Amino acid sequence: MTRKRSARASSIDVARLAGVSIAAVSRAFTPGSSISEELADKVHKAARQLKYVPNTLASSLITRETNIVALMLANLSNPIYSAMLAEASRRLEEIGKQVLLFTPRDVQDFDQSLQRMLRYQVDAIIIAAASISSRMASLCLDRDVPVVMLGRHVPGLPVHSVRGNAREGGRLVAELMLKGGGRRFGVIGGPTNLTTILERQEAVMARLHQDIDVAQVSVCDGGLTYAGGYQAALTLMSASNPPDSLVCLTDIMALGAMDAIRFELNRRIPEDVAVVGFDDIAEAGHASYQLSTVRTPVREMIDHMITLISRKPKNAEPKAIELQAELIVRRTTRPIAARK
Amino acid sequence: MTRKRSARASSIDVARLAGVSIAAVSRAFTPGSSISEELADKVHKAARQLKYVPNTLASSLITRETNIVALMLANLSNPIYSAMLAEASRRLEEIGKQVLLFTPRDVQDFDQSLQRMLRYQVDAIIIAAASISSRMASLCLDRDVPVVMLGRHVPGLPVHSVRGNAREGGRLVAELMLKGGGRRFGVIGGPTNLTTILERQEAVMARLHQDIDVAQVSVCDGGLTYAGGYQAALTLMSASNPPDSLVCLTDIMALGAMDAIRFELNRRIPEDVAVVGFDDIAEAGHASYQLSTVRTPVREMIDHMITLISRKPKNAEPKAIELQAELIVRRTTRPIAARK
DNA sequence: AGCGTCTTTGTAAATATTTACAAGAACGAT
């Protein structure tokens, strides 16, 4: 028992066994570096024998690149965020980076999570379903770590943002409902400190009010969950003069609302009440729902995120990218009425 | 412009500004270490001034603890795995660890992902929806990094595993269908190299064959996706003598099957055909589906995972934990017939 | 005053790599 149990071999051990310098083993494990095939072979043989695995921590200390990207995700229960995570992870791995996940419980956790990300010296920070304080944003800027917010934009904050055009989406949704003959509206929303939700709501309202009276639309908070959407629909539909059209600011709430309407209230969709959502989660396309909605362009968003975090001069101007809205009409909305 | 733009302050800079030793700033940022309040204050003040953030990479190099846990997840599109990820991330952050995510595309990527995990010196490796080669398992064992497989078990592999009791679950499902009067069965399965799926299928078959003839059950591959379940249901139900009972080996396939049965085939569930699934994903409880199923005990699995990776002597015996199956009867199965 | 104990602080070695620089070898051109 001369050797300590389970000690991990280092490049020094490999170098000694192979009879080469430490630099040689470093080069043998760095593709494209200046080393003869013969020497590399010798190193690899010794490495295999010692079960050597290079230590990324030590190399990152020098190169100042960890190939780790922090991803902050406050809400994994909404499938749209799982979809973003899946796509982000896939694309980042393609360029040799890994996702370090942070799922803060609430707003005061955000800053703490950000702090921890910086301690890990991550190459970039992606924020979905959450926001960042301006103090933290400038700290990241100082340290040259690019930050990109997904699906949200805060004017004046020195970070990148990529999102769908919520105002256009809201307008399209309102128009679709109006053209289908909607006259009394219910809106199921969420916390208005989320800019995306707020923008959607404002855009819907703005377009609605061009055609109908303010008194004809009532708003209810669905908390951005299935159960919340279910309850909100119950509340809205039990009014003395219930809406004929329901705008849900996220698909996951729309699913809840539809289930409440169909199975608890026994009304038909879209005949008794039309429903639309936002996001186009997978479930929206399932035969049980066939929900009309506005797509959140996840793939395109991640595309832009990737190019933003790989930009040459890291401290380049923060960009605010807004992608085109795409209305997806399925079966929960009434066909467009003949021109009145 | 005497100072290089955006250079990050190190503990040396802080020590110099505060007029203390480097050790002092280390101690000021390590809770519970021997340092006077006065000195700690002085350090913190200097740190704030320089926007100093401790470098985890350097400290991990010494302490041999990264507080990073690698999580391998081959399939994020099935909500049961998102649920595992969400719960694992939540619980790990509670004990000060972060999840480093790996989403390998296919089997030959597994080993490469494992290699990269080890390079990052992760404290533990969690594997869900994927498997590990015995070569890699022993490499992890050598390096004292605990491995736990979630929802899967490979006898003889020197890694921990935590899973639901698939055999018991399969038996319960088969029994429920049989007692509901089922006589002709369809089974929608998946790749049989996944041990969980295989175990479920074998258990269902075994119980079925106690009561009915082998010829009365046909199997179809649903590829573990919604679309696959949809197609498989179509195939099975279009047989000359279609099944009166459908066992889907995962809920996500059951949702597809139900949608096909209801909206393409216009049959009623459970009157024309009963359906059960496995996992109890959130959607199974939604009013649109109300799917009878066997719960995958995610919370309990993660509980055990946490205790397994925090065990004192890391190289302790690998444990294979099997949790009790729980049948959840909703509305897609026929009530249990009177004793015949 | 002297001694032992406890707490606080600093010194310096250790952690596992990368890389600038220099040295040396091989080889063709003059």
Place this chain on the structure above:
DNA sequence: ATCGTTCTTGTAAATATTTACAAAGACGCT
């Protein structure tokens, strides 16, 4: 034979921390 070029290899400094050890001070007790 000398020089210049190119390629390979080694040396040693650098990266940002933690921690064992020692030194020094405070304090009570004899």
